[in-house]
Amino acid sequence: MHVRTRFAPSPTGYLHVGGARTALFNYLFARKHDGTFVLRVEDTDQARNTDEARAAIFDGMSWLGLDWDEGEGKGGDFGPYNQSQRTAHYDKWFDVLKQKDRVYEDDGAWRFRFERKPITMTDLVCGEVTIDYTNLDNTPDMVVRRSDGSYVFHFVNVVDDLEMQITHVIRGEDHLMNTPKHLQLFEAFGVEPPQYAHIPLILNADGSKMSKRDTGAAVGDYSRQGYLPEGVVNFLALLGWNPKTDEEVFTLAELVDRFSLENVNRSPARFDLEKCAWLNQQHLLKLSPDDFAAAAKPFVEAAGLPITDRYPAAAAAVREKVRLLPEVPAALDFLLLDEIAIEDEPLAKVKNNAAAKELLAALAESFAGIQNWSADTAKQAIGETAQANGAKPGQLMFPTRVALSGKAGGPDLGDILAILGKDESVKRLRSFAEKL
RNA sequence: GACCCGUUCGUCUAGUGGUUAGGACUCCAGAUUUUCAUUCUGGCAACAGGGGUUCGACUCCCCUACGGGUUGCCA
Numbered sequence: 001m002h003v004r005t006r007f008a009p010s011p012t013g014y015l016h017v018g019g020a021r022t023a024l025f026n027y028l029f030a031r032k033h034d035g036t037f038v039l040r041v042e043d044t045d046q047a048r049n050t051d052e053a054r055a056a057i058f059d060g061m062s063w064l065g066l067d068w069d070e071g072e073g074k075g076g077d078f079g080p081y082n083q084s085q086r087t088a089h090y091d092k093w094f095d096v097l098k099q100k101d102r103v104y105e106d107d108g109a110w111r112f113r114f115e116r117k118p119i120t121m122t123d124l125v126c127g128e129v130t131i132d133y134t135n136l137d138n139t140p141d142m143v144v145r146r147s148d149g150s151y152v153f154h155f156v157n158v159v160d161d162l163e164m165q166i167t168h169v170i171r172g173e174d175h176l177m178n179t180p181k182h183l184q185l186f187e188a189f190g191v192e193p194p195q196y197a198h199i200p201l202i203l204n205a206d207g208s209k210m211s212k213r214d215t216g217a218a219v220g221d222y223s224r225q226g227y228l229p230e231g232v233v234n235f236l237a238l239l240g241w242n243p244k245t246d247e248e249v250f251t252l253a254e255l256v257d258r259f260s261l262e263n264v265n266r267s268p269a270r271f272d273l274e275k276c277a278w279l280n281q282q283h284l285l286k287l288s289p290d291d292f293a294a295a296a297k298p299f300v301e302a303a304g305l306p307i308t309d310r311y312p313a314a315a316a317a318v319r320e321k322v323r324l325l326p327e328v329p330a331a332l333d334f335l336l337l338d339e340i341a342i343e344d345e346p347l348a349k350v351k352n353n354a355a356a357k358e359l360l361a362a363l364a365e366s367f368a369g370i371q372n373w374s375a376d377t378a379k380q381a382i383g384e385t386a387q388a389n390g391a392k393p394g395q396l397m398f399p400t401r402v403a404l405s406g407k408a409g410g411p412d413l414g415d416i417l418a419i420l421g422k423d424e425s426v427k428r429l430r431s432f433a434e435k436l
Numbered sequence: 437g438a439c440c441c442g443u444u445c446g447u448c449u450a451g452u453g454g455u456u457a458g459g460a461c462u463c464c465a466g467a468u469u470u471u472c473a474u475u476c477u478g479g480c481a482a483c484a485g486g487g488g489u490u491c492g493a494c495u496c497c498c499c500u501a502c503g504g505g506u507u508g509c510c511a
Contacts, residue, residue: 012510208503279461383470392470409472
């Protein structure tokens, strides 16, 4: 069997992380089985559809790296892939229902007559679930065609899945109770239904239902906030699915290799940005220095910092210090700026050390005398200067760091010295010593 | 209200009758790095509650509580 999955969002807002995860699981399952991943846009709600929302779907999917095989921009043999263009298909299948006397008119709309019997589905994640359709309380005959002639979600969704030959429907658990309705439709059409897998929903950090406006709800926010798509994909995959090993850091390709619906759990997961940030850092560390510098550049520019020729080295020096790209500007600003600000706390610490002023002044002269400037020769000078003044090298490291960066933490001191160069280092040392 | 699904450290999770209940994030402490970060080691921290079944339940059954979902001429 050739596996065909689909992601079928409606363009009524931005791309939601819950939707993105649904898309991811469909993508992983299709790729895992060398199948086809279809992107279908369910734009039947004319009143709420917007072009921005359409674009957000494609942009979000592309950013995450979830490339689809059929749909927008790709074509395919089962189009059109926008429901708004498929009316003729729906009319055709609606006639089938009519001919079989499975629909009846009600106030101008058409309702589908459910068979009144228990419907059991075998869900790939939830197992067997039975809904009793003899209980009319929860299962009134559903409208499939509105009085204005348009068709409702349940109907078009089933017709599309059937015509597009979808074999596996992986969707959010909010659709679990819809599935018997869809099964009844398939049965009425005389068509074998696809297999279903309902994945648990994503909740807010406090356990409440995640909806629009909630932190982290929009996929587009992640790129703006400096997350890597690999980090977000990795995080989303681990929400409700697990590889049954202690490994956690995976690329998209590795996820494809390990993915299985059997390892999807059934309980909803909360959204913990802390772990997402950590995963992001793990993926940041996998980047080459050049790729890292390129990825961080927009954030450095946005912070108003000049991209000088020191930038590539500066970016490389802070690569291991950040979890998120927006942290980069503050981490390397002193390497790009001519005038640096000395932070209060480290300054106070240095002032506590009575010998600091003399030590730093002596170090400046020692630096000035170095012929072949490098991280090693500079660090050697620190050691010698400290010793000559009866201090330990470690005692001089911190004041030097503060003099050069204005901060208590940051890149390796050797890196800082090498990037700044001899003249700039001497200059900063002298000017700082004078302030003490 | 009715119906459906769920409930293991704060969070993500492993665990399918007998385990010192494991890992990861966060936090804390040590080590290493002559500095910072990384890294390493260690620590804190969980089976929602009550009944059964069983020699023995986190694991099976029932009830309760809590959470989520569905119950639209939204998708």
